[in-house]
Amino acid sequence: MAKKSKKEKPDGAGSKRIKKVEMIRRIVEFLSLDPQRSFNYKQVAHAVGAKTHPQKEMIVDILYDLAQDDVLKEVVTGKFRFISRGKIVIGTFQRKSNGKNQVITEDGGEPIFVAERNASRAMNGDKVEVMLFAKKKGFGPEGEVVNILESVPQVFVGVLEVQKTFAFLIVDNKVLANDIFIPIEKLKGGESGQKAVVRIIEWPQRAKNPIGEVVDILGFAGENDTEIHAILAEFGLPYKYPEQVDKAAEKIPTDITEEEIAKREDFRGVTTFTIDPKDAKDFDDALSFRKLPNGLYEVGVHIADVTHYVLPGSILDKEGYNRATSIYLVDRVVPMLPERLSNGLCSLRPNEEKLAFSAIFELDEHAEVKTSRVCRTVINSDRRFTYEEAQEIIETGKGDYQEEILTLNKLAKRLREKRFTAGAINFDRFEVKFDIDEKGKPIDVYFKMSKEANHLIEEFMLLANRTVAELIGKVPKGKKAKTFVYRVHDLPDPEKMANFAEFVHRFGYKLKTEGLQTDVSKSINKLLDQVQGTNEEDMIETIAIRAMAKAVYSTENIGHYGLAFPYYTHFTSPIRRYPDMMVHRLLERYLSAGRNVPQEKYEEMCKHCSDMEQLAASAERASIKYKQVEYLSDKLGQTFDGVISGVTEWGIYVEINVNKCEGMVPIRDLDDDYYEFDSKNYCLLGRRNKRIYRLGDPVTIQVARANLEKKQLDFMLLS
Numbered sequence: 001m002a003k004k005s006k007k008e009k010p011d012g013a014g015s016k017r018i019k020k021v022e023m024i025r026r027i028v029e030f031l032s033l034d035p036q037r038s039f040n041y042k043q044v045a046h047a048v049g050a051k052t053h054p055q056k057e058m059i060v061d062i063l064y065d066l067a068q069d070d071v072l073k074e075v076v077t078g079k080f081r082f083i084s085r086g087k088i089v090i091g092t093f094q095r096k097s098n099g100k101n102q103v104i105t106e107d108g109g110e111p112i113f114v115a116e117r118n119a120s121r122a123m124n125g126d127k128v129e130v131m132l133f134a135k136k137k138g139f140g141p142e143g144e145v146v147n148i149l150e151s152v153p154q155v156f157v158g159v160l161e162v163q164k165t166f167a168f169l170i171v172d173n174k175v176l177a178n179d180i181f182i183p184i185e186k187l188k189g190g191e192s193g194q195k196a197v198v199r200i201i202e203w204p205q206r207a208k209n210p211i212g213e214v215v216d217i218l219g220f221a222g223e224n225d226t227e228i229h230a231i232l233a234e235f236g237l238p239y240k241y242p243e244q245v246d247k248a249a250e251k252i253p254t255d256i257t258e259e260e261i262a263k264r265e266d267f268r269g270v271t272t273f274t275i276d277p278k279d280a281k282d283f284d285d286a287l288s289f290r291k292l293p294n295g296l297y298e299v300g301v302h303i304a305d306v307t308h309y310v311l312p313g314s315i316l317d318k319e320g321y322n323r324a325t326s327i328y329l330v331d332r333v334v335p336m337l338p339e340r341l342s343n344g345l346c347s348l349r350p351n352e353e354k355l356a357f358s359a360i361f362e363l364d365e366h367a368e369v370k371t372s373r374v375c376r377t378v379i380n381s382d383r384r385f386t387y388e389e390a391q392e393i394i395e396t397g398k399g400d401y402q403e404e405i406l407t408l409n410k411l412a413k414r415l416r417e418k419r420f421t422a423g424a425i426n427f428d429r430f431e432v433k434f435d436i437d438e439k440g441k442p443i444d445v446y447f448k449m450s451k452e453a454n455h456l457i458e459e460f461m462l463l464a465n466r467t468v469a470e471l472i473g474k475v476p477k478g479k480k481a482k483t484f485v486y487r488v489h490d491l492p493d494p495e496k497m498a499n500f501a502e503f504v505h506r507f508g509y510k511l512k513t514e515g516l517q518t519d520v521s522k523s524i525n526k527l528l529d530q531v532q533g534t535n536e537e538d539m540i541e542t543i544a545i546r547a548m549a550k551a552v553y554s555t556e557n558i559g560h561y562g563l564a565f566p567y568y569t570h571f572t573s574p575i576r577r578y579p580d581m582m583v584h585r586l587l588e589r590y591l592s593a594g595r596n597v598p599q600e601k602y603e604e605m606c607k608h609c610s611d612m613e614q615l616a617a618s619a620e621r622a623s624i625k626y627k628q629v630e631y632l633s634d635k636l637g638q639t640f641d642g643v644i645s646g647v648t649e650w651g652i653y654v655e656i657n658v659n660k661c662e663g664m665v666p667i668r669d670l671d672d673d674y675y676e677f678d679s680k681n682y683c684l685l686g687r688r689n690k691r692i693y694r695l696g697d698p699v700t701i702q703v704a705r706a707n708l709e710k711k712q713l714d715f716m717l718l719s
Contacts, residue, residue, distance in 0.1 A: 027062055031082035038081040039079065044063065114144065130144065155215065156176060160196050167182040168209075172230065180200065194219065198212040231329070232327070234619075235616075239334065268379060271288060273401060274381055282576060285304070286348045303358065304356060306346050312585065320581065347575065349384070354379055359372060372467050385400075388453075390453035408456055416459050427528070436627075468583065470567045483596055487560060487570050487579075488556070488558050492548050540696075579606070582609075625662075638703055641656070641657050654715055654717075663713030670693075700717075
């Protein structure tokens with residue numbers, strides 16, 4: 001029998017070339033599969049395929065070494081058993097302000113609790129190896145970080161305390177329990193009392209505090225610009241434009257050439273207008289309207305042609321992609337693109353020739369779309385309307401372009417009716433707004449509800465988005481759809497819906513959670529109608545939204561549940577959303593018979609845009625919360641009627657009726673009894689007197705404390 005050549009010899013456990021680290025991995029993997037049994041070295045050697053004498057000797061050494069390190073236990077002489085705490089898993093570290101840190105494992109298992117003493121200085125977002133402890137009865141998994149595989153750069157915002165030869169950053173975000181030590185040469189001229197952005201550069205093993213360097217000075221704490229920039233920096237969002245990006249925007253020529261106009265459909269002579277919030281400057285969309293000789297209505301949804309100016313791979317494009325979205329804070333917009341583009345070149349301002357990417361529809365009186373097309377156009381808007389001005393025309397029947405607006409509104413109402421008949425869900429929530437003085441201080445808080453003028457614009461934008469998605473996504477049988485960017489919304493989680501139905505049942509409402517999608521949607525809409533004007537309205541709407549999945553961007557089209565559209569995308573806001581720019585470019589490519597694009601690359605871009613959208617939403621909420629606290633900070637001792645909007649083990653949250661400001665009544669201040677949290681019924685229950693504080697209950701509160709630094713309001717319960 002011929003001997004195998006060296007080339008033919010497998011590189012497995014029987015190979016002499018095996019490394020010790022690989023042998024350790026195989027041994028731990030084998031023993032961890034059956035931690036209740038003990039094995040001798042011969043059994044282990046056989047299991048991992050070790051055949052040579054040197055390899056068997058190596059296994060003996062490894063077994064004793066692992067026992068010394070408490071990975072294995074020598075049950076009797078020469079027999080070893082795996083200790084459960086020795087199991088190593090990989091995941092992402094999440095640092096929590098309450099010290100209850102956790103690791104989210106890559107395999108999607110239950111989160112692992114990691115106490116601060118076992119965190120090994122791991123920071124939020126770090127990829128780590130965790131050694132599991134032995135499971136305790138009645139507790140979740142717990143472990144210890146044994147290795148940091150990938151460190152994420154860490155930047156914190158806080159207030160500087162400067163000494164003679166060093167400084168500290170007192171961090172705003174209590175996710176980090178320690179202040180940051182800053183050597184004086186890394187201070188960048190910062191002074192005590194100023195807010196700064198600081199990057200951690202090292203955290204020596206025996207040092208109590210991490211060491212950092214100042215990246216940027218934001219200004220003195222309490223100043224409006226300082227605090228707004230601090231909110232953006234806290235979420236890792238940009239608060240200023242790099243100089244070279246602004247310079248690149250300034251170099252773009254303003255003139256539209258006759259050659260460019262010749263390539264496009266000319267809508268300059270068609271009645272066109274925009275309808276936007278009164279403080280808007282970036283006009284993404286315009287509507288054109290005319291009655292055709294065939295009796296149909298032609299409605300043009302004209303969208304700013306941003307990608308004509310922002311070329312793929314340019315410095316403007318890279319900055320736009322990194323930001324992915326404009327951020328709408330209480331007192332300002334942080335635009336995705338420099339203002340010369342967002343408020344100037346691309347903005348569809350009145351009485352200016354503008355380039356657009358348009359969806360053109362012919363509709364009958366019943367809002368049935370007879371034909372549609374998507375094309376590049378040139379337009380000239382005749383009038384800029386605010387929502388309030390358009391609403392007045394709808395209500396009075398009088399004003400500029402009244403015939404066009406009234407007809408568009410009639411068509412929009414029919415489109416809206418069809419949507420809800422098809423199973424769309426009607427979440428019509430209020431928007432918190434502030435009147436701000438010249439120093440940025442809020443002098444009034446109010447909330448706005450959507451009216452018919454808002455719905456008019458919304459319906460035609462939805463129509464355009466749906467039509468564009470269908471144009472690319474719907475393909476003849478036997479053909480494969482091209483890679484595209486969709487806005488998708490998954491079905492609600494059945495367990496969350498069942499819990500929601502059980503919860504609303506306690507208020508006397510019924511909710512259907514099974515059956516056809518339209519049946520469930522109609523049941524949700526019926527519930528939302530029923531709770532209108534009740535104490536529990538906001539709370540039930542909030543819980544309904546939480547039961548829903550989040551809408552995200554994806555190349556995998558699963559449809560949009562909330563809108564009841566099988567195909568949907570974002571095409572109508574390229575000035576403020578990067579996915580819309582992606583859609584414009586893909587449209588141009590495919591309408592010109594261009595080849596398909598790689599799905600994996602675009603899916604990665606979709607995920608980035610979805611993540612940035614969530615960050616921006618968090619920053620927007622933080623800015624609202626800050627201004628609400630600032631608004632109530634000079635109203636300490638005043639009383640307001642409100643409703644219990646949240647119940648937790650540490651207290652109850654109350655939302656004030658007149659201004660929607662929310663604060664907490666700490667459980668320690670409910671001193672008339674010992675209250676226990678009932679998570680299933682969303683309430684606090686008094687042990688002795690059986691008093692119940694439940695979600696939706698009306699209460700009267702007094703403003704007790706307003707902590708601007710923590711963006712926190714404390715209330716005292718009066719009744």
